Amino acid sequence: MRTQSRPMPFTEEQMKQVFDTNLIDFAVQNGFQIEKGDRHSVHVKNSGGLYLFNHGRGYYCFTTEKKGNIVDFVKDYFGQDFKGAVKMILGCRAYEMTEHYVPPSEKKPKGDLVLPPKDKNFNRTIAYLTGTRGIDKEIVYAMINAGKVYGARTEKSGYSFHNCAFVGYDEAGKPRYCALRAPSADSSFRQDVENSDKTYGFCMEGKSNRVYAFEAPIDAMSHATLCKFHGIDWREDHRVAEGCLSDKALYRYLQHHPEITEIVFCYDNDMDGKLKDGTPHNHGQVQAELSAETFADLGYNTFIQTSKSKDFNLDLLAFREVADHIQPLKLESELER
Missing domain, CATH: 3.40.1360.10 (Dna Topoisomerase Vi A Subunit; Chain: A, domain 2)
Structure with missing residues (x-):
């Protein structure tokens, strides 16, 4: 009995864009702050042991011992499933950037802490x-x-x-x-x-x-x-x-x-x-x-x-x-x- 295969939710071109997206650029666009790591990676500020590789194609966290590509990163750190992760990466349009490496941010004097807004209920x-x-x-x-x-x-x-x-x-x-x-x-x-x-x-x-x-x-x-x-x-x-x-x-x-x-x-x-x-x-x-x-x-x-x-x-x-x-x-x- 022949079963009809499901259509792929994303085109081959879109998936290429996803995996061509530089993870460092994506992270910075979504609020993560980068600081100096080592010669192979940059450290995500206030994250514990999260490092992004300089080539922009992956990450490793020494705290959780998790690693992966940009899709894994969005699933782990933004709570998305595969489809949601791909949509989010495509939506940020970081793949259109011509300069892929984001230099480590210099330390600035700390301002006042602003607590995130409270949810409608807890x-x-x-x-x-x-x-x-x-x-x-x-x-x-x-x-x-x-x-x-x-x-x-x-x-x-x-x-x-x-x-x-x-x-x-x-x-x-x-x-x-x-x-x-x-x-x-x-x-x-x-x-x-x-x-x-x-x-x-x-x-x-x-x-x-x-x-x-x-x-x-x-x-x-x-x-x-x-x-x-x-x-x-x-x-x-x-x-x-x-x-x-x-x-x-x-x-x-x-x-x-x-x-x-x-x-x-x-x-x-x-x-x-x-x-x-x-x-x-x-x-x-x-x-x-x-x-x-x-x-x-x-x-x-x-x-x-x-x-x-x-x-x-x-x-x-x-x-x-x-x-x-x-x-x-x-x-x-x-x-x-």
């Missing part, structure tokens, strides 16, 4: 954090009520993007840092808002003399959720998310919390991490050891708490999966009595 953010990420609802709503988490909506090139926003404030209550994360397990998009100051991290204030330091806000909230599951008051201890492997936000937080004498470093367990030359390197744990030693020299009691998997959110999801399996068994056992 349903996507709440569903992502409580459902996909398994974070306790009380903790998510506490952060929303404190203005530290919200659903953001931005417009770029005629497209609407919905993201989770994580905000850090200064001592006067002014927003100084904002990290965006796509509310989808299928998207790799994460970026700091322009003019963010990483010395002001995402903080969960506590009352004790102990602070936990994390790389990301989701890990801080996941750790708090695990504490709650084990009967520990999650509001008791302080938590600071650095937004990277740096202690700048922790330094600032300690300056304003002299009651803290104990620091627990909870950085990622990058078991599969590698250096640029392919050498195995557990980035998070190496930094945790360095940081613990540095702050011990400053007079703090320092400890390292390592997640069983890559990070505390994956530990939380694994814990929930086991708990969800045990609960029905317990109920079934009680019914048999």
Whole structure:
């Protein structure tokens, strides 16, 4: 039986235009900022480990260990499917540019941080954090009520993007840092808002003399959720998310919390991490050891708490999966009595 084949949604000429489009040009047109990388690539500012190759035909992210061509890039960082990615690339018309290489941008003095507009509701953010990420609802709503988490909506090139926003404030209550994360397990998009100051991290204030330091806000909230599951008051201890492997936000937080004498470093367990030359390197744990030693020299009691998997959110999801399996068994056992 003969079946009629579907017509291709794009012509051969259009697909040629897509793969002839320089990825660096496309990224710059869509709001990404480029800075100096190495002789083979440029670094995307405020992205962590995202690098675009100088030839404009691909990218690699050391944080997620993902790589690919321009279509893969749009799928990963803009949450598009194949058809949406192709349409977006064709719509930007970067393939018409005669100068394909975008030189690294020079550092400019930072202006004021402007937070992205709030979405009409935060349903996507709440569903992502409580459902996909398994974070306790009380903790998510506490952060929303404190203005530290919200659903953001931005417009770029005629497209609407919905993201989770994580905000850090200064001592006067002014927003100084904002990290965006796509509310989808299928998207790799994460970026700091322009003019963010990483010395002001995402903080969960506590009352004790102990602070936990994390790389990301989701890990801080996941750790708090695990504490709650084990009967520990999650509001008791302080938590600071650095937004990277740096202690700048922790330094600032300690300056304003002299009651803290104990620091627990909870950085990622990058078991599969590698250096640029392919050498195995557990980035998070190496930094945790360095940081613990540095702050011990400053007079703090320092400890390292390592997640069983890559990070505390994956530990939380694994814990929930086991708990969800045990609960029905317990109920079934009680019914048999």
